[in-house]
Amino acid sequence: MNIVIIGGGKLGAELIDCLSKEDHNITLIDTNYKTVEKFVGKYDILGVHGNGANIDTLREAGIEKTDILIAATASDEVNVLSALIGNKLGARNTVVRVRAPEYSKQLVFMRKELGMSMMINPDAQAAREIARALHSNRNVKMESFSRGRAELIELNVTADFPFANLKLMELYKIFKFKILICAVLRGDDIHIPDGNFKIEVGDRIYVTASRTDLNELFDLLGFSKQRVRSAFIIGGGALGYYLAKELIESEIKVKIVDVSEKRCTELSELLPEASIVCGSGNDEELLLEEGIDKYDAVITLTGIDEENIILALGAKYMKVPYVIAKVNNISFIKLTDEKIDTVVSPKAISANSIVKYVRSQDENVGEMLTFHKLVDNMVEAVEFVAQEDASYLNIPLKKLKLKKGILIACIVRSGKVIIPGGDDVIESHDNVIIVSRDRYLRNLEEILV
Amino acid sequence: MNFRMIFYVLGRLFRVEAALLAISLLVSLMYGENLILAFAVPIVLLLVVSIFTSRLKKPQNARFFSKDGFIVVAVAWFLLSFFGCLPFWISREVPSLVDCFFETVSGFTTTGSSVIDNIEDLSHGLLFWRSFTNWIGGMGILVFVLAFFPEKSTQSFHIMKAESPGPQVGKIVSKLKLTARILYGIYIAMTLLEIFLLMGGGMPLFDSIVNSFSTAGTGGFSIKSESIGAYNSAYFEYVIAIFMILFGINFNVFYLLLIKRFSAAYKSEELRIYLGIIFVSVAVITLNILQMYSTFEGAFRDAFFQVSSIMTTTGFVTADFDTWPTLSKSILVLLMVLGGCAGSTSGGMKISRVVLLLKSAFAELKRCVSPNTVTSIKLEGKNIDKEAVQSANGYLVMYVAFLAVSTVLVSIDGMDFESTFTIVVSCLNNIGPGFSGTGPTETLSSLSIFSKLVLAFNMVVGRLEIFPVLVLMSPKTYRK
Numbered sequence: 001m002n003i004v005i006i007g008g009g010k011l012g013a014e015l016i017d018c019l020s021k022e023d024h025n026i027t028l029i030d031t032n033y034k035t036v037e038k039f040v041g042k043y044d045i046l047g048v049h050g051n052g053a054n055i056d057t058l059r060e061a062g063i064e065k066t067d068i069l070i071a072a073t074a075s076d077e078v079n080v081l082s083a084l085i086g087n088k089l090g091a092r093n094t095v096v097r098v099r100a101p102e103y104s105k106q107l108v109f110m111r112k113e114l115g116m117s118m119m120i121n122p123d124a125q126a127a128r129e130i131a132r133a134l135h136s137n138r139n140v141k142m143e144s145f146s147r148g149r150a151e152l153i154e155l156n157v158t159a160d161f162p163f164a165n166l167k168l169m170e171l172y173k174i175f176k177f178k179i180l181i182c183a184v185l186r187g188d189d190i191h192i193p194d195g196n197f198k199i200e201v202g203d204r205i206y207v208t209a210s211r212t213d214l215n216e217l218f219d220l221l222g223f224s225k226q227r228v229r230s231a232f233i234i235g236g237g238a239l240g241y242y243l244a245k246e247l248i249e250s251e252i253k254v255k256i257v258d259v260s261e262k263r264c265t266e267l268s269e270l271l272p273e274a275s276i277v278c279g280s281g282n283d284e285e286l287l288l289e290e291g292i293d294k295y296d297a298v299i300t301l302t303g304i305d306e307e308n309i310i311l312a313l314g315a316k317y318m319k320v321p322y323v324i325a326k327v328n329n330i331s332f333i334k335l336t337d338e339k340i341d342t343v344v345s346p347k348a349i350s351a352n353s354i355v356k357y358v359r360s361q362d363e364n365v366g367e368m369l370t371f372h373k374l375v376d377n378m379v380e381a382v383e384f385v386a387q388e389d390a391s392y393l394n395i396p397l398k399k400l401k402l403k404k405g406i407l408i409a410c411i412v413r414s415g416k417v418i419i420p421g422g423d424d425v426i427e428s429h430d431n432v433i434i435v436s437r438d439r440y441l442r443n444l445e446e447i448l449v
Numbered sequence: 450m451n452f453r454m455i456f457y458v459l460g461r462l463f464r465v466e467a468a469l470l471a472i473s474l475l476v477s478l479m480y481g482e483n484l485i486l487a488f489a490v491p492i493v494l495l496l497v498v499s500i501f502t503s504r505l506k507k508p509q510n511a512r513f514f515s516k517d518g519f520i521v522v523a524v525a526w527f528l529l530s531f532f533g534c535l536p537f538w539i540s541r542e543v544p545s546l547v548d549c550f551f552e553t554v555s556g557f558t559t560t561g562s563s564v565i566d567n568i569e570d571l572s573h574g575l576l577f578w579r580s581f582t583n584w585i586g587g588m589g590i591l592v593f594v595l596a597f598f599p600e601k602s603t604q605s606f607h608i609m610k611a612e613s614p615g616p617q618v619g620k621i622v623s624k625l626k627l628t629a630r631i632l633y634g635i636y637i638a639m640t641l642l643e644i645f646l647l648m649g650g651g652m653p654l655f656d657s658i659v660n661s662f663s664t665a666g667t668g669g670f671s672i673k674s675e676s677i678g679a680y681n682s683a684y685f686e687y688v689i690a691i692f693m694i695l696f697g698i699n700f701n702v703f704y705l706l707l708i709k710r711f712s713a714a715y716k717s718e719e720l721r722i723y724l725g726i727i728f729v730s731v732a733v734i735t736l737n738i739l740q741m742y743s744t745f746e747g748a749f750r751d752a753f754f755q756v757s758s759i760m761t762t763t764g765f766v767t768a769d770f771d772t773w774p775t776l777s778k779s780i781l782v783l784l785m786v787l788g789g790c791a792g793s794t795s796g797g798m799k800i801s802r803v804v805l806l807l808k809s810a811f812a813e814l815k816r817c818v819s820p821n822t823v824t825s826i827k828l829e830g831k832n833i834d835k836e837a838v839q840s841a842n843g844y845l846v847m848y849v850a851f852l853a854v855s856t857v858l859v860s861i862d863g864m865d866f867e868s869t870f871t872i873v874v875s876c877l878n879n880i881g882p883g884f885s886g887t888g889p890t891e892t893l894s895s896l897s898i899f900s901k902l903v904l905a906f907n908m909v910v911g912r913l914e915i916f917p918v919l920v921l922m923s924p925k926t927y928r929k
Contacts (some may be wrong), residue, residue: 025623033834040517041606046623 001025001362002090004066006082007073008035010328011097011122014044014351015070018373019358022440027061051092052082052158055089067359068117071096076103083116093117093361095354101238105439118357125353126346127242130324133342134228134297135250141342143372145383146412151214152182152372157203161221169195177210178218178419182378182409182435190378192407192437206374206381208409208433211419226321226338228252228296234281234311235301236260239326239346241297250274255290257281281311297322305329312340348373365442369431381409381435384444388428392448398422401421401449405437408447450520450927454513458521458591458608459528460503466529466593470536473581477574484574486565487540491532510573516926518607522591523921526909529590530554536578542571547898554905556582557590558912559794561669561764561881562872564894564901571806573655576672580659585695587666587794588636588911589613596629606724611917615791616802616841617833621704635703636794640665643692650684664692667795669764669881675764676889677754686750686767690757694727697761697789699801718829719790719801726800730756730784734777741773752777760784762796764881771888778884782871785878787796796879796911798848801828802841809838855907859900876904 001024005012008030016039020026026045029052030036036047050057050075061234063069069091071079076098083094095118098107104121111119132201136142141154157164163171168181184191185204191197199205209217231247233240236258244254248271255275258264279286281302292298298315300308305327312325316339324342352373359365371382386393392400397408397420411418412431418424426432426444434447532552537543548564555562556579565571571579585593589612596603602927606625606850610618610815620628640661647657656672665672673679677689698720705714714720734752735745741746758765759781770781788797805828810857812824826833855873862869868886872893875883893901910918920926 027623040620044623044625046607046620 001067001358002065003027003064003068003070003358004029004058004061004063004086005069005072006079007028007068008032008039009072009074010347011072011350012070013039014347015072015354016045018351018355020045024358027066029057029061051078053078053085055085057422058082058086058089066091067093068361070354071092075190080110080114080116084114087115089147095120096355097122097350099123101241102200103259104242105389120350120353120354122346122350123238124242125349126239126326126344127246129349130243130299130342130344131246133248133324134247134252134322143374143381145370145381145410145433146417149415150208150410150412150417150433151211152206152208152374152409152433153214154374155205155207155221157199157201157205159201161201163199164201165198167196167198168193175217175220179207179212180407180409180419181205181207182381182407182439183374190437192405192435197205206379206435208435209419213417213419223291226296228322230295231255231297231299232290232292232295232315232320233257233299234287235262235308235326236263236276237301237302237303240301241267241270241420243301244271244274255295257287257290281307284314292320292321295320297324299324299326301326305332309335309340316340357443359385362442368443379435379437380440381433382441383431383433384411384441386426386428386430386432386444390426390428390444392426392444393428394425396425402447403439403449406441406447407435409435410429411432451512451514451517455517455521455797456502458594459525460499460501461523462529462590463495463499463502463532466532467492467499469581469585470495470533470578473536473574476577477572480573482572482574483571484536484540485520487536488574488578490539491535495532496537497767513605513607513673515607515610516920518611519917519920520926521608522611522913523909523917525591526557526913530557530905530909533557533578533582537575538730540575540834542575542897545898546836547901548613548894551893551905552579554908555881556580556670556881557586558908559583559665559666559762559787560876560879560908560912561666561712562876562904562908563670563881563892564896566671566674566894567894571672576659577655580662580668580670580672583668583670584640584662585666585672587668588633588693590628591920593633593646595625595635612913613792614801614912615699616805616844616915617837618792621701623712631704632700635700635707636665639692639695643688646688647685650681650682650688652685660689661692663765664689664763665696665761665794667696667761667763667789667793667879669758671765674892683746683750686754690754693757693761693763693765696763697757697793698723699790699792702790714870716830719804722804723790726784726787727756727760730760730780734773734780737777738773755781756784758878760787760795761789761793762878762880766876766882766889769888771792771884771890782874782884785871785874785880788878793914798845798878802844804828805833805838805841807844809842844915847919848877851907851910851915855903858903859896862897862900872904873907876907879908879911 003019003024004027005015006029008028015386027048028039028045029038029048029050031051033049036049039045040047048057048061065087069083069086071082073079079096083096086368094116096116097120104124107119136210143152181193183206184193230253233244233256233260236256240256244256245380247254256267257277257279259280261278264276268276277290298320302308307331308325308327312323315323323340324344325340327343328345328347356371367385368385371380373380408420411420432444434441470488470492477484530553534549537549538546539550543549543565591608591612595609610913621631622628640845643661643664644657648654648718671677675685683773702714702717702720731752734756735749739748754767755770786798787803788799789795791799791801792907808826815822815824826838852873856870860869864886867884871883872887875881889894
């Protein structure tokens with residue numbers, strides 16, 4: 001498909017990284033010449049230097065033949081304007097990023113009246129993700145499929161795990177509940193394991209299971225089940241605001257610390273039920289005075305990744321049960337994962353929903369329900385619906401010849417979660433969750449050799 | 450610096466060269482010649498070397514930066530020429546290895562200077578290979594590999610940028626592979642058209658093919674010692690002259706025509722200047738040489754052909770322009786340096802670069818008159834940033850430096866100044882013939898080995914537009 005991306009900033013960069021691997025014709029528009037040069041040199045895309053709301057620039061980028069126009073500049077107004085003009089000039093679909101909280105209530109109106117296909121509010125999305133993580137009661141990174149019936153979790157194997165140093169075949173025999181280890185990250189290598197694969201201490205494993213089975217696993221591993229009743233948020237920007245709002249609605253006690261007095265005043269007006277404290281997150285005395293160590297969860301949301309990481313580590317040191325940090329830069333995320341419970345990347349979340357939208361617009365893509373990217377975008381977990389008359393139906397899985405690096409992680413049939421063994425089959429209308437390494441799957445047929 | 454990636458790309462390249470040599474071998478077999486050993490040896494060598502260099506399949510670390518692009522291109526062109534010269538040497542039809550190397554470099558860089566006195570005695574297979582090098586070198590062999598070899602070409606843009614001529618290289622469409630294919634598609638189509646038109650005029654098939662190869666790459670290798678003049682046909686001369694001009698046009702313009710954006714093509718600043726210069730030069734030279742000819746048409750035809758040939762840096766010859774008056778010869782030297790359009794197969798400094806330099810110089814002039822003026826330079830209606838201007842200025846300085854030093858080195862041979870200087874200009878700009886002792890009716894076989902090597906080096910420098918070779922030779926490249 002022909003995709004035009006306006007704005008080579010954080011979101012734009014992430015989108016180019018994901019979409020350029022998926023065989024689309026991508027054009028980047030940016031006002032900074034160097035940014036354009038950099039991306040054209042690094043990815044197989046076309047670059048146009050100019051303003052995305054400018055008709056000539058859009059024409060030069062081939063707007064008449066564009067299937068999806070994605071407006072991701074730093075300015076909401078430019079995004080909306082570019083999308084409006086792009087739409088009129090012939091772009092079939094438009095995706096617009098609008099961040100400002102002032103517009104958050106009117107997003108639906110704007111989308112419908114102005115004819116845009118999708119509006120993205122990264123901060124609101126990220127806030128929902130964080131709230132969801134807090135509600136899950138376990139401090140483990142989780143992605144859901146099939147409307148929450150099947151979960152994929154990420155675990156770091158420590159020495160006290162009962163299955164460290166076991167082969168997968170043996171592991172499955174020990175447990176009474178069914179789980180499937182679908183991907184293992186060891187060092188920098190990702191493995192899609194078979195029965196002979198041995199789990200070692202220090203591996204990061206990705207496990208699929210139904211929710212109930214997962215709870216059993218957590219109990220077995222001694223993970224605490226703790227309801228989050230209070231949350232301490234450092235950083236009162238848009239994300240902090242949306243998160244506070246969500247949490248307050250779930251009756252969680254919220255305290256926000258922000259360094260700007262003006263912002264604190266605004267927040268106190270917007271969120272009367274939250275405690276607002278004016279001060280710097282770097283001030284340990286202040287944090288202790290405000291009782292940070294007594295909160296169930298600490299969420300660091302300042303504008304700077306590095307600060308968020310340090311503050312989160314500090315909170316962990318103070319033994320706060322659940323710590324979440326906002327880290328956008330993917331290379332930092334690798335460094336932090338051991339210590340911090342959950343790391344949230346708003347740009348990755350937005351990029352993910354946009355990529356999902358792009359795939360849904362692609363006629364060649366089969367019916368895809370969910371997809372998540374794991375392990376620094378190197379592994380994908382995708383949920384497809386099995387079609388009638390497909391060639392893979394009703395064949396025992398052990399007889400199916402799959403391509404390398406692909407695993408059928410889970411089948412959901414009529415609401416029931418099946419962790420597949422060699423004798424299971426795929427029936428039509430099943431939801432099938434596939435884990436694949438380095439490969440972009442467009443539909444279920446592509447898993448077969 | 451990513452050595453593994455560089456070797457990997459070179460490996461793929463060697464396989465392509467082996468395939469191209471195989472085609473020439475087939476041609477020689479069709480003519481019943483016995484060149485099997487001459488071609489088989491380099492083919493086998495290339496395949497063996499390519500297995501060693503590409504053994505690691507695609508390396509894990511596929512990071513490829515601008516510097517790597519330059520190095521790959523520079524190394525590739527020297528190695529390609531070395532392996533490509535083996536058929537000539539092994540078959541003993543060209544006895545001296547240096548001569549073989551010179552001829553092959555001259556072929557790939559589309560210069561077209563020849564050190565072979567007895568062209569017409571060479572076997573068909575070798576003549577085919579010789580002109581084929583013109584064709585491949587014109588559009589670029591690395592671009593050829595990018596176009597036709599299944600590979601996710603993410604960072605190959607740096608390779609294309611290093612090999613393709615012009616002050617600013619860009620893609621035509623998003624995907625590099627598609628861009629390369631479009632370019633080659635247009636290139637092949639035009640070559641076939643020329644072959645067809647030449648055959649239609651009565652030229653034998655073999656001649657039509659090799660002459661079209663040579664025209665397309667704006668190389669100038671002819672299978673006749675008197676070049677195109679040997680055919681004595683006005684039709685052939687006009688057809689070839691027109692095609693030379695066509696191949697000197699920026700291929701982006703052809704693409705615009707293909708996607709029916711006619712007005713954009715028509716408005717191309719570079720195209721207009723290019724055609725304008727051709728028009729004016731032909732006019733002036735025709736009038737200047739009129740007294741030497743019996744008909745107006747004769748003078749016009751020779752002027753038109755030579756201007757087209759020299760401006761596009763092809764180097765085909767239909768008249769001994771060495772005997773022309775100095776005015777005409779001076780214009781020709783100027784055209785030699787100017788070259789054709791960027792994004793075409795021609796050599797020289799390229800019109801868009803010269804225009805850029807002139808505009809930048811005029812901007813300086815404005816600043817002399819009014820020191821506080823702020824100017825911006827535009828090319829094809831787009832603003833050119835300071836770095837592109839700097840780059841063009843740097844190019845000019847390096848160009849003059851190479852010209853000066855090489856002239857001094859070649860002068861060791863003891864020829865007169867005109868011959869020495871013009872042959873250096875000719876090789877640096879990939880044209881072919883010089884003037885006087887190195888002129889269109891002479892061959893370069895009498896030059897010393899040293900001079901031949903200097904000139905061959907200049908040919909590669911000129912074709913790759915200087916910087917890739919400098920990057921290859923500079924110690925800074927290899928420091929951490």
